[in-house]
Amino acid sequence: xxxxxYQRGKFGSIALANLEMIPxxxxxxxxxxxxxxxxxxxxxxxxxxxxxxxxxxxxxxGRASVETASASGFGGELLARYGVSLGxxxxxxxxxxxxxxxxxxxxxxxxxxxPLRGWKACRCASL
Numbered sequence: 001x002x003x004x005x006y007q008r009g010k011f012g013s014i015a016l017a018n019l020e021m022i023p024x025x026x027x028x029x030x031x032x033x034x035x036x037x038x039x040x041x042x043x044x045x046x047x048x049x050x051x052x053x054x055x056x057x058x059x060x061x062g063r064a065s066v067e068t069a070s071a072s073g074f075g076g077e078l079l080a081r082y083g084v085s086l087g088x089x090x091x092x093x094x095x096x097x098x099x100x101x102x103x104x105x106x107x108x109x110x111x112x113x114x115p116l117r118g119w120k121a122c123r124c125a126s127l
Contacts, residue, residue: 009044013037021076034073040093041066065101068092085111 005012016036020029045062049055072088079086087109095101 009042009047011038011041011043013039014041026077029076030078031076032074033071036069036071038069039067041069066091066093081115083111083113083115085109085113 001017002015003011003013014037017034019031019033019036021031022029042065046064049059049061055061069091070088074086074088086107089108090106091103093101093103
């Protein structure tokens with residue numbers, strides 16, 4: 001993980017590479033992500049809410065904002081088990097004025113192809 005230009009809840013940029021989540025006792029990762037990046041990440045409202053003496057779990061914490069973000073290289077046993085394939089996700093926010101912003105979210109290469117044995121073979125809780 002690389003963080004650049006952090007100041008009081010604001011990140012100039014943040015990058016994460018080769019994330020793998022491996023359950024205890026397993027060899028293969030349940031979830032993998034090759035790369036995630038964000039610029040202009042602002043967590044000031046969230047940090048302020050969480051640091052308030054009156055804050056309790058379950059209380060609102062505000063909203064994070066980000067100028068650009070992307071993630072790619074998804075994989076792992078969990079996605080494969082349910083027949084999910086995902087190429088990448090990108091997000092971009094354009095500020096038109098101090099009060100107005102426009103965001104765009106793009107999902108590329110999403111495929112849902114569950115196993116032919118049916119959903120019960122996937123060990124889904126309920127549908």
